[in-house]
Amino acid sequence: LATASKQGPEDARRANRSLLLRALHHGGPTSRADLAKLTGLTPASVSSVVRDLLDQELVEELGTRVDGGVGKPATLVGIRPDSRYVVCLDLSEPEQFVAGLVDLTGKVVVRRSYARDERTGRRAETLVKRICHDLVADADRPLLGIGVASPGIVDDQGTVTTAAHLGWTDLDLGVRLSARASVPVHVVNDANAAALAELVFGAGEAQNLILVRVDEGVGAGLVLDGALFTGNRSAAGEIGHVVIEEHGEPCACGKRGCLETVVSEPLLGKRLGADGADEADVLGHAGSRLGVALSTVLGALDICDVVLSGPASVTSEAFRNATRDEIAARTMPNIADRLVVRPSTFGFDDVLIGAAALVLDRELGIH
């Protein structure tokens, strides 16, 4: 019979496990019978996979529920939130590296920060290794893995192609950290991490969204059809050096009027701190320029969920409204009428929690 798929039995088992974990992650505690209905798996398959997950203590039985029917009460099964921790690192802040232990619901259980003291290159890498070592030692639960969110471009293999302020070029960070770790290590760009946090742990059911992260520069993470989209060479979301003002300010990259000449944390800080600065003006201008850059992207993709991540100035209502109004003025009703420009669900922790989301996605297939 030609029913064998491209996947071997191990892959199929793993796929079934992901199906169930995804259903439990998004739907909460569920009976085996309902899991079979939700996933399309046979009741026998569900029972078998649940048995494995119970053995691994990834799920637990949570009492019974009477289902109205005449059968015996159904036992609910749910993910055990604290059965595994993820070691998470957020390397995107200029002054410090933030790290934490995050549970399977995205809750930060332990948080630490480490002054970077302007370390770059090998010294920054050594600090990252030390942080991983510390957090692994902190964990009083089995670890699902280590997730690292780095600034710059990060490829599928966990190599940081370029992260300017850390002085990293083609640093195979994933490989280097894996060599010392007893658990899987995954590395992702910081804005992509924050976008994954929305997808995996956010309240919405956003299958399509763009998360824009403003820090030293501007970057974005794109979720398309329910998955992170990374482009030809893992540089999707790199909108900081797209020109948005024809005769704008000179940019460090050599062009003029790049988005980063108008929107970045240091720049906003400077403008807001200037004598006689009008906060509404400053935030309104920067927000609307971001709207210019996003309008063609949203129009081309037919997506209307914009998430802003960064300092309070960027997630402020004044900034968000300016972005929203500019996009609405520049797009058709399919975007303008349904447009939402919202702050990221997890605030300053969004990148850290996104590093956990990456590990849940890669190790458990939860997204």
Added chain:
Amino acid sequence: LATASKQGPEDARRANRSLLLRALHHGGPTSRADLAKLTGLTPASVSSVVRDLLDQELVEELGTRVDGGVGKPATLVGIRPDSRYVVCLDLSEPEQFVAGLVDLTGKVVVRRSYARDERTGRRAETLVKRICHDLVADADRPLLGIGVASPGIVDDQGTVTTAAHLGWTDLDLGVRLSARASVPVHVVNDANAAALAELVFGAGEAQNLILVRVDEGVGAGLVLDGALFTGNRSAAGEIGHVVIEEHGEPCACGKRGCLETVVSEPLLGKRLGADGADEADVLGHAGSRLGVALSTVLGALDICDVVLSGPASVTSEAFRNATRDEIAARTMPNIADRLVVRPSTFGFDDVLIGAAALVLDRELGIH
């Protein structure tokens, strides 16, 4: 055992069939042994699926090849290009509807055109039905299905949400045509069709591309990660009414400076025909404005394959170079250094052939 996947045996069989057909479509004639290697299916599965495909006369045996090894010569199996035809309709031209029979390699075997005589609404729909009837009667081969490429927004169910110059709103064209047809009917937006033509029948291995189609207006089709991306409400690619000139010309949509106020077939025709018009100037200006609109999209998505579809003015070197130069000037090296702005592979037939690509994708899983 929990090896059952979400798919039933029929789905698995269909998936295996698609895997093999995809391998044969892209790789040409192949031995069963090589098909097993290429697809990861077991030799027994390959033989079984190939047997079915031979029975259906979708593939044929094409002699033997000696593989250097000591075994007996391997029999090659290949898709029979003319074993099925697709009835294809291109409704995007204002003056006429174009229709044809297209074989499994994307070759147009029969082509007909029907003057539209400004029919709209129900009368345009009746003409479409008549064309389908004619072409079905023309076919001296079994039909794989009917593919219709319509202007406007077309949803996943084949409903034309809106196609202004045909006077169609929420027209369930797919359902209506299916009711009379004995073969499957699929409907798609015209620019999306042309993008699918590149994906399915194009020479490149483009997993990511944007095809921009210029006719009465401007629309685009996006192929992302090897599949058509259609957005929240099937309106991805609708870039014609994105504002690209802050104080530009008034647009029919009520805004100012939309891309369509600068780039459309009638507008280019008018400008090129004006007294003292400098062709290089006219094409250069329009091409560069398209580049402005595309630069943020390409930067955000990290894609660098741009395909232009439309009249000769738009696919001309002058227009394409202007688009390319403008994008290059506005994006980072990851885009600028690898950017290709090329005419569509199939010229004026790209939408028609794209309608066939849609049917191959939906019915055979070839993409």
